[in-house]
Amino acid sequence: MRQKELEKWLKIVIIAVALCGLVVCAVAIPWIGHVLIASDPQLSDMYIPWLVLFIISAIPCYVILYLGWRVAVNIGKDRSFSLENARHIKLASKIILFDALYFFVVNVCMWRIYVNHPGVILALVFIVFACVVASVVAAVLSHLVVKAADLQEQSDLTI
Template sequence: MNQSSLSKWLKCIIIVVGLCGLLVYAWVIPSLGQSLVASYPEFAHCYLSWMILIWVTGIPCYIVLAFGWRIAGNIGRNRSFSVENAKLLKRIAVLTVADTGFFFVMNIVYWLLDMNHPGIVLMSLIVLVIGIAISAVSAALSHLVRKAADLQEESDLTI
């Protein structure tokens, strides 16, 4: 697979993930929330605040997709190992850990305000672990891409 076709595949995957995320954020989560409110009317006062929290945590996800789009574009232009890609991967790592940390902290805050169940707080630990894992992988890739870019630059200077 050449750079151009890999770039196109990555961009198609990013579009599909973005559309799936839009479906989840715009339809699935609100409808699940409405069914929970219908089943447990005592939690109706929590619906709007939870929806705002979920939507706010979705913003960094779409920023990460935009960064992924730029990385895919660089791959298509035969700049896979560039300082720009390394910086974008580092930003992805920071955004991921910040978003998951924010989500976990807000789960605890909602629990303390009696707007959450302790089981949901424990389940949010899974989201926290996954976010930290994605952040660690992005940080490691950033480091490796930076090293490869430095080696490529040295190699270009010696020829």
């Protein structure tokens, strides 16, 4: 696959993910909240805190998509293994970890003030674990891109 073709496909995937995230945040989560409130009116006090939690948690995801867009642009310019891409991927790794920490802390705080269910905390453990795994994978990928960039620079100097 050529660089420009790969860039195009990466951008299509990033746009698709952004649109799916927008549908989830703007349509699905509010709709699910209203359905839950209709089934149990006692949950109405939990609706706004949960909606705010999800919206704030989505912001770092869109920052990561922007960083992915920048990486795709560099790939299209035949700079796949560059220090700039490594920085973008490392920043994405840190943002993923921050978002997982934020999600965990806010959920525990919500549980402590009785705006959360203990079963949600159990599901939260799996979400945080997945985020930590994604963060580690991104950090390793960043390290490998740095190593590849160094090798490419040495190769360019010897030719």
